[in-house]
Amino acid sequence: EHVHGDEVDRNNASYALAEIARSDGDNAAQAVELLLAGITHAACESARRVAVPGLAAAGNAAVPSLIALLEDIIVAGDDTVALRTVAYGADALGEAAECQQSWVAALETLAKIQRALEAAIAAGEFVWPPDPNVNAAIGCGGSVGSVLAAVQHIGERAVATGDAETCELASEILLQALAADHATASAAAAAVASIAVADRRLLRP
Numbered sequence: 001e002h003v004h005g006d007e008v009d010r011n012n013a014s015y016a017l018a019e020i021a022r023s024d025g026d027n028a029a030q031a032v033e034l035l036l037a038g039i040t041h042a043a044c045e046s047a048r049r050v051a052v053p054g055l056a057a058a059g060n061a062a063v064p065s066l067i068a069l070l071e072d073i074i075v076a077g078d079d080t081v082a083l084r085t086v087a088y089g090a091d092a093l094g095e096a097a098e099c100q101q102s103w104v105a106a107l108e109t110l111a112k113i114q115r116a117l118e119a120a121i122a123a124g125e126f127v128w129p130p131d132p133n134v135n136a137a138i139g140c141g142g143s144v145g146s147v148l149a150a151v152q153h154i155g156e157r158a159v160a161t162g163d164a165e166t167c168e169l170a171s172e173i174l175l176q177a178l179a180a181d182h183a184t185a186s187a188a189a190a191a192v193a194s195i196a197v198a199d200r201r202l203l204r205p
Contacts, residue, residue: 094150
């Protein structure tokens with residue numbers, strides 16, 4: 001049913017599952033599991049794509065499951081399914097986390113994933129920079145971009161709420177990526193700039 005059907009219907013189903021997940025009712029956990037099945041689908045790109053806004057809309061109800069999913073992924077250059085899952089999972093996690101506790105937990109997981117991606121790139125497991133003719137979502141470039149974008153989104157919300165601890169953690173992750181010896185630095189630049197507009201501490205030496 002992920003593969004067949006109208007895209008609008010799949011989007012509507014994704015948001016309907018998000019409402020169930022947020023309800024904290026008897027079917028909440030099952031709703032999150034169904035959304036996770038979308039972003040981990042091995043063959044259907046549209047199933048992965050429409051699951052992301054549903055997980056984002058589910059909010060904190062989806063955060064523990066998203067963190068568990070991402071923590072279990074082993075980054076490897078020949079596993080495009082894992083890299084896609086990192087990309088879509090990070091996108092969802094960056095939007096789903098809604099409070100300081102969730103932000104910190106999400107950032108800790110995103111930092112681990114970023115370090116694993118940077119190590120794999122440095123070890124020559126990936127072609128870098130990514131081939132512009134290949135769908136970015138299915139490779140390392142998409143994963144790096146999604147992880148850093150998720151950190152950026154959480155950092156921006158932390159700035160808006162005056163959460164100095166979370167902002168500091170997000171800033172540290174982005175600045176480390178910016179200082180990398182390889183091209184992940186370019187993927188971090190826009191995220192750093194976005195938060196720096198609101199948090200001048202990023203402009204210190």
